[in-house]
Amino acid sequence: MPKGIEIRDAHFPGRAPIDAYGNGGFRFADMSHRGSLLCLPSGVHGWDLTEGEALTAESLARVLDEAGAIEVLLVGTGKEIRPLPQAVKAVLKARGIASDPMSTGAAVRTYNVMLAESRAVAAALIAV
Template structure:
């Protein structure tokens, strides 16, 4: 019996550099994704933070799940730099993760460099138009 279309969470099971960003999404590994993404040791995941201007620990739950394999979290905050809330920075520090918020473009470029250097890097990237 056919089920029809099955919708799954967006997930690319590998680490890959980001080839392009803009128009509300990202290109990587000969694929494209519309919306924001989390680049983690387990792969690249579709991501939808509840309020992009004020990230929470809940928004970064997958980051904390993989904290043992992450030293640096780059946070692409869109077109404008936004500081992370103090409580979130403290929680990241408790997990021994250094956080660095910056524009999404700068975060993509920095992520690609650190990934090429085989560093323990992750990125939370908010899509830009």
């Protein structure tokens, strides 16, 4: 039996508003996380994407896995608004998900409002 520290993917099994963002991470549910996040119906997951990295359908695989429970995906693209690649928009649309790119700060605020309204929302938030 192996001993030592077990490294697991960061995951909070619930929906939680984002309390704060900045300094390369986020605070939610009395916890903090360094790096980017996917806020999905299945919970809040660590996301291995950094500002400036290309957004691909593969990087959103976890979002696509939960497509039936998501109507809107807010994409926090970092400090600046960056358009989503056409291929990514097409894959999301084919799964019935509307996508809305915006700065990460705007995406956090919009996500919190839509979550409070019990909307079928998810967020892909690149850390700033």
